[in-house]
Amino acid sequence: MMRIKHALAAGLGVALLAATVQADDRVFGWVEKAIVEPWGVEVKAKLDSGALTSSLDARDIERFTRDGERWVRFRLKLEDEESGEVFSERLELPLYRSLRLRGAGGTDRRPVVLMKVCLGDTIYEEQFSLRDRGDMNYPLLLGRRTIGHLGLLDVRETFLSEPLCDDDSPLVEHDPDEEEVDD
Numbered sequence: 368m369m370r371i372k373h374a375l376a377a378g379l380g381v382a383l384l385a386a387t388v389q390a391d392d393r394v395f396g397w398v399e400k401a402i403v404e405p406w407g408v409e410v411k412a413k414l415d416s417g418a419l420t421s422s423l424d425a426r427d428i429e430r431f432t433r434d435g436e437r438w439v440r441f442r443l444k445l446e447d448e449e450s451g452e453v454f455s456e457r458l459e460l461p462l463y464r465s466l467r468l469r470g471a472g473g474t475d476r477r478p479v480v481l482m483k484v485c486l487g488d489t490i491y492e493e494q495f496s497l498r499d500r501g502d503m504n505y506p507l508l509l510g511r512r513t514i515g516h517l518g519l520l521d522v523r524e525t526f527l528s529e530p531l532c533d534d535d536s537p538l539v540e541h542d543p544d545e546e547e548v549d550d
Contacts, residue, residue, distance in 0.1 A: 392518045392519050393487055393517065393518035393519065393528070394518060394519045394520075394521050394524075394527055395414055395486065395487075395514075395517050395518060395519070395520055395521070395527055395528060396414070396520075396521055396522075396523075396524035396525040396526055396527045397413065397414050397415075397520065397521070397522050397523075397524070397525060398411055398412070398413055398414070398505070398525040398526065399411075399412050399414060399486060399525070399526060399527065399528060399530075400412070400448060400526065400528075400529060400530050401484050401485060401486050401507055401509075401530055402484065402485040402530040402532060403423075403443070403445065403482070403483075403484055403507070404482070404483035404484060404485055404490055404532070405483065406443075406454060406456065408443075408445050408447050408454045409447050409448040409449045409530065410445050410446070410447070410448060410505075410506050410507050411448060411504075411505050411506070411507070412484075412486070412505060412507040412508070412509050413504070413505040413507070413508050413509070414509045414513075414514055414517075414520055415508050415509065415510060416510075416511055416514060416520060416522075418508060418510035418511065419510050419511050419512060420466060420479065420494055420495075420496050420510045420512060421493050421494060421495050421496070421507070421508060421509045421510045421512065421513045422477075422495060422496045422497075422498050422500065422507075422508040422510070423443075423482065423495040423496075423497060423498075423500070423506065423507055423508075424443070424444070424445065424498070424499065424500035424501065424503070424506035424507070425441040425442065425443060425497035425498065425499065425500075426441065426442045426443075426444055426499055426501070427440075427441060427442045427457075428440070428441045428478060428497050428499075429441070430462065430478060433459075436461060436462075437461070437462040438459055438460065438461055438462055439459070439460060439461075439462045439478040439480060439497065440457065440458070440459045441457070441458055441478075441497050442455065442456065442457050442458070443455065443456050443458060444501075445506050446506075460480040460481070460482070461480070461481075462478050462479070462480065463479045463480050463481050463494060464479045464494075465477070465478060465479065466478075466479050466496045477496040477497060477498055478496070478497050479494050479495065479496045479497070480494075480495055480497065481493070481494060481495075481541050482495050483538075484507070484509075484513075485530045485531075485532035485536065486509075486517060486528065486530055487517075487528040487529075487530065487531070488531050488532060488536055488537070489532070489536060489537050489538075489539060490532050490536050490537070490538045490539070491513060491516055491517070491538075491539045492538065492539065492540050492541040493509075493512065493513045493516075493541060494512060494541065512545065516539050
């Protein structure tokens with residue numbers, strides 16, 4: 368009898384969820400393929416609801432000043448999932464903000480830049496903290512700020528969409544009015 372009650376409750380939960388999902392809501396798995404723009408590098412991205420800010424694998428990170436503004440210089444080293452080729456490029460971007468993280472090991476400060484990433488058929492301009500993720504399984508981590516723009520997250524699934532962006536793809540620009548609370 369208890370098993371039947373659990374099955375009914377689970378079925379009701381699925382029915383309620385289905386009723387609240389809009390026809391235009393897109394569903395993404397906890398791992399998806401994404402393209403880092405404008406270079407067209409396809410990488411595996413982990414969608415992590417435990418992180419607020421997205422993170423990108425960056426090496427040799429240096430902060431500097433240009434014309435009185437704060438900038439950051441770093442090297443991307445990403446393996447393209449489609450071709451297997453390693454993309455390595457030095458970039459210089461304006462520093463959007465600094466992120467302060469507190470954990471068991473102490474406090475860590477990371478630079479945050481605005482960059483674009485393609486998921487599904489849409490390009491998203493998002494905040495990315497820069498960190499050496501060379502020891503991680505995924506070079507790109509998408510946090511809640513980004514997930515909130517995508518649609519729904521199904522933590523049971525992976526690779527529910529293919530990144531198919533081109534010059535005519537919609538662009539979701541970064542909203543500077545979003546709350547700037549540290550992770």
